[in-house]
Amino acid sequence: MVDISHKPTTTRVATATGEVFLGEKVFQLVKDNKMKKGDVLNVARLAGIMAAKNTSTLIPLCHNIPINKVEVDIQLCEDRHGVVVTATVKTSGLTGVEMEALTAVSVAALTVYDMCKAVTHDMVISDIKLISKVGGQRGDFHRKGHQFF
Numbered sequence: 001m002v003d004i005s006h007k008p009t010t011t012r013v014a015t016a017t018g019e020v021f022l023g024e025k026v027f028q029l030v031k032d033n034k035m036k037k038g039d040v041l042n043v044a045r046l047a048g049i050m051a052a053k054n055t056s057t058l059i060p061l062c063h064n065i066p067i068n069k070v071e072v073d074i075q076l077c078e079d080r081h082g083v084v085v086t087a088t089v090k091t092s093g094l095t096g097v098e099m100e101a102l103t104a105v106s107v108a109a110l111t112v113y114d115m116c117k118a119v120t121h122d123m124v125i126s127d128i129k130l131i132s133k134v135g136g137q138r139g140d141f142h143r144k145g146h147q148f149f
Contacts, residue, residue, distance in 0.1 A: 001061050007094040012135035015088045016101035018128035019077070020112045026119050027081040030112075037115040041074045044085070044115070048072035048108030052089050052100040059103070065093045072104055074112075085109050086131075096136050102128065 022030060030040045037043070049070045056064035069090040074083050087104035089097040109125045116123060132142045 001063065004063065004094040007137065009092055009094060010135045011090070011092050012096045012133070013088065013090045014096060014098040014101040014133040015086065015131045016098070016105045016129060017084060017086045017131050018105040018109050019080075019082050019084050019126045020109050021080065021082040021124040021126065022112075022116060023120060023122055024081050026116045026123065027076070027078070029119060030083070030116065031076055031078075035115055036118060040112055040115045041076075041083070044083075044108040044111040045072045045074055047111040048085065048087055048104040051107030052087065052097075052104040055100045055103040059099055062099050063095050065091055065095060065097065065100075067091050067097065067100060070100070070104060072108055074108065083112060085112075096133055098130055098133050102130060 029035050052070040056062045071088045073086045085105045085108045087101045089100040091097050134140050
């Protein structure tokens with residue numbers, strides 16, 4: 001693991017996003033909250049939050065850092081028959097929270113898949129990426145051309 005003890009404590013924020021394409025039938029079931037396993041969007045949201053808090057146990061050389069805030073938002077995208085997962089993580093620490101945001105999106109998307117796979121396996125998890133990060137030695141990053149759906 002990399003030594004970060006020389007770094008100053010600063011506020012750091014990272015936002016990541018990803019999509020899950022469900023198909024028309026599953027999309028309608030999720031939208032109407034009629035999946036047998038329960039409320040897909042709220043369970044996935046909680047799974048994403050839990051994942052962000054446990055990133056260092058999932059990613060081998062990732063630092064265990066104090067997290068001040070995790071927000072996971074899951075929006076239905078009717079014209080694409082899918083959902084868009086967005087996670088924002090904030091800390092006051094020695095290293096960034098990009099991995100926590102990406103992990104939150106990934107696990108939330110996997111949870112959507114898991115809760116819907118009884119109906120179909122024809123779903124696609126796609127475009128998981130970092131959208132922005134603020135703070136740290138290398139400065140801020142904002143993905144060019146990104147638009148939220």
